[in-house]
Amino acid sequence: MTILDGKALSNKIKDEVKVEVEELIKEKHITPGLAVILVGSDAASATYVASKAKSCKNAGIYSVVHEMPDTITQEELLETIKRMNENPSLDGILVQLPLPKHIDTTTVLEAIDPLKDVDGFHPYNVGRMVSNLDSFLPATPFGVMRMFEEYGIDLVGKNACVIGSSDIVGKPMASLLINAKATVTVCNSRTKDLKAQTLASDIVIIAVGVPHLLKADMIKEGVIVIDVGINRLDTGKLTGDADFEDCKTKSSFITPVPGGVGPMTIAMLLKNTVKAAYLRETRESK
Numbered sequence: 001m002t003i004l005d006g007k008a009l010s011n012k013i014k015d016e017v018k019v020e021v022e023e024l025i026k027e028k029h030i031t032p033g034l035a036v037i038l039v040g041s042d043a044a045s046a047t048y049v050a051s052k053a054k055s056c057k058n059a060g061i062y063s064v065v066h067e068m069p070d071t072i073t074q075e076e077l078l079e080t081i082k083r084m085n086e087n088p089s090l091d092g093i094l095v096q097l098p099l100p101k102h103i104d105t106t107t108v109l110e111a112i113d114p115l116k117d118v119d120g121f122h123p124y125n126v127g128r129m130v131s132n133l134d135s136f137l138p139a140t141p142f143g144v145m146r147m148f149e150e151y152g153i154d155l156v157g158k159n160a161c162v163i164g165s166s167d168i169v170g171k172p173m174a175s176l177l178i179n180a181k182a183t184v185t186v187c188n189s190r191t192k193d194l195k196a197q198t199l200a201s202d203i204v205i206i207a208v209g210v211p212h213l214l215k216a217d218m219i220k221e222g223v224i225v226i227d228v229g230i231n232r233l234d235t236g237k238l239t240g241d242a243d244f245e246d247c248k249t250k251s252s253f254i255t256p257v258p259g260g261v262g263p264m265t266i267a268m269l270l271k272n273t274v275k276a277a278y279l280r281e282t283r284e285s286k
């Protein structure tokens with residue numbers, strides 16, 4: 001059994017990004033810039049945003065965090081995005097999710113310039129991803145694909161079960177696996193016999209936010225378990241959607257929580273920001 005070490009891999013990717021940024025600055029005289037919009041006072045979101053800003057700084061990426069109270073109107077948020085779209089020193093723009101209930105997430109994400117959409121959530125980028133065309137890929141599934149690559153996990157012909165069909169993880173994860181020639185089943189809370197689906201799978205990717213939902217009796221011997229869940233227990237301890245100690249007894253590869261998929265999310269966001277800066281350079285040099 002091999003533990004897929006997302007912490008170590010994310011550090012390697014961050015080092016790669018640092019070199020790419022140095023090259024961009026030296027050869028193209030461009031410093032990549034990222035704007036992160038944080039609405040409200042959700043503690044976890046604030047932590048992730050702070051971590052994004054720190055990772056940008058370490059990589060040499062200019063970043064700005066725009067904090068807005070949860071009382072703001074949708075129009076105010078859209079106005080802020082419009083200004084950022086027009087700001088030439090910002091290559092990437094992202095709105096930290098989730099947003100307060102009175103704001104329509106789809107409308108907000110659609111307001112971001114697709115060429116600055118480093119989260120890959122704009123319908124333009126989603127469509128391109130599904131069509132297997134070059135685009136910004138949502139950071140978490142992008143990070144999982146990089147993990148497969150780094151650990152030499154071949155996806156062709158594998159049966160993959162994605163549990164959870166969110167726009168951020170489940171749906172894009174399924175698309176990327178389909179494009180990699182896996183056979184993909186997507187399960188949700190209405191799935192009639194989840195265990196039958198997971199038992200038939202070579203790869204199980206779970207992203208539902210239910211601590212320890214996936215148990216060893218639900219997976220076959222040699223399975224690859226990718227746990228995208230991050231659940232904080234009453235004890236304060238972080239745990240995944242898979243029962244790690246139980247599932248690892250049957251897995252060939254498994255991601256831990258913390259230290260698995262989570263850290264890959266920020267590393268791949270940095271990758272997307274550098275890509276956005278390259279796109280700017282290409283446009284400007286035409």
Ligand SMILES: Nc1nc2c(c(=O)[nH]1)N[C@@H](CN(C=O)c1ccc(C(=O)N[C@@H](CCC(=O)O)C(=O)O)cc1)CN2
Pocket residue numbers: 047048094095096097098119139140168230238257258259260261262263264265266
């Ligand atoms: N606009 C976006 N919003 C959200 C995204 C996103 O990709 N774009 N993803 C998540 C939150 N997220 C980044 O934004 C994120 C989640 C988890 C981690 C991470 O490193 N987790 C660590 C544990 C950290 C902890 O102690 O809490 C781990 O799993 O080891 C980074 C980023 C939802 N919103």
